[in-house]
Amino acid sequence: xxxxxxxxxxxxxxxxIGGSFDLIQYFVALGVAVILVHxxxxxxxxxxxxxxx
Amino acid sequence: xxxxxxDGRVERHxxxxxxxxxxxxxxxLTLMATAFLPILGWKFEWLEIHWITGLVLTLxxxxxxxxxxxxxxxMNMVPDGKDISAPLARPGKYxxxxxxxxxxxxxxxxxxxxxxxxxxxxxxTPFWKRDPYWFTDHGWGxxxxxxxxxxxxxxxxxxxxxxFALRPDEWHLTRSMLRGWMTRKEYGDHYDxxxxxxxxx
Numbered sequence: 001x002x003x004x005x006x007x008x009x010x011x012x013x014x015x016x017i018g019g020s021f022d023l024i025q026y027f028v029a030l031g032v033a034v035i036l037v038h039x040x041x042x043x044x045x046x047x048x049x050x051x052x053x
Numbered sequence: 054x055x056x057x058x059x060d061g062r063v064e065r066h067x068x069x070x071x072x073x074x075x076x077x078x079x080x081x082l083t084l085m086a087t088a089f090l091p092i093l094g095w096k097f098e099w100l101e102i103h104w105i106t107g108l109v110l111t112l113x114x115x116x117x118x119x120x121x122x123x124x125x126x127x128m129n130m131v132p133d134g135k136d137i138s139a140p141l142a143r144p145g146k147y148x149x150x151x152x153x154x155x156x157x158x159x160x161x162x163x164x165x166x167x168x169x170x171x172x173x174x175x176x177x178t179p180f181w182k183r184d185p186y187w188f189t190d191h192g193w194g195x196x197x198x199x200x201x202x203x204x205x206x207x208x209x210x211x212x213x214x215x216x217f218a219l220r221p222d223e224w225h226l227t228r229s230m231l232r233g234w235m236t237r238k239e240y241g242d243h244y245d246x247x248x249x250x251x252x253x254x
Contacts, residue, residue: 018197018200030209
């Protein structure tokens with residue numbers, strides 16, 4: 001898994017040209033994970049109106 | 054409408070702030086669509102829409118920074134002692150979680166805007182011809198990497214934000230960003246009146 005995208009410059013150097021878009025799936029997965037953990041947490045624990053959220 | 058209306062409503066967001074939020078939201082979604090849909094295979098002329106929308110977002114965020122610093126209570130969005138000692142207790146206007154989320158999103162959006170404005174120098178616009186030598190190859194790589202990682206991290210943050218906005222137990226907040234108010238009962242149930250007095254916003 002690469003973190004960055006690379007290209008070869010006119011001078012023959014390997015240069016970073018940006019972040020790797022292969023990582024998009026991991027950011028989506030992180031979002032899904034946070035949502036699932038929160039949803040399960042709220043479902044399992046009793047609701048408490050006298051608290052934030 | 055006064056903050057202590059007789060009809061049992063409490064004002065949470067003024068019209069100008071709601072307009073700002075939705076301009077920012079539409080800009081962010083447009084930027085993400087023009088950024089990622091072509092990467093995912095849906096090819097279209099995305100660049101012009103992307104940088105023009107980026108300028109709209111820049112102006113909107115600039116407006117928000119000035120308004121929040123000089124015309125609103127900036128400390129409403131800063132964690133205080135009670136947020137740290139009792140993060141799950143009834144909060145002021147914003148909970149600890151909301152304050153931390155706002156800080157994270159602010160850093161990411163400012164990173165995206167800053168790098169995006171630098172990247173404007175790399176393309177032709179009505180204002181100037183592109184200058185690919187403004188940075189070295191390595192320098193452009195750093196700028197593009199910051200922009201790309203900020204954008205991908207914002208995917209996560211937008212997903213989380215939309216989830217909370219759609220939760221039934223948070224609809225009073227979603228409604229307040231559309232209509233500007235919440236009921237007095239919702240205010241009493243969710244907020245500590247000693248920490249947030251809407252009439253003093």
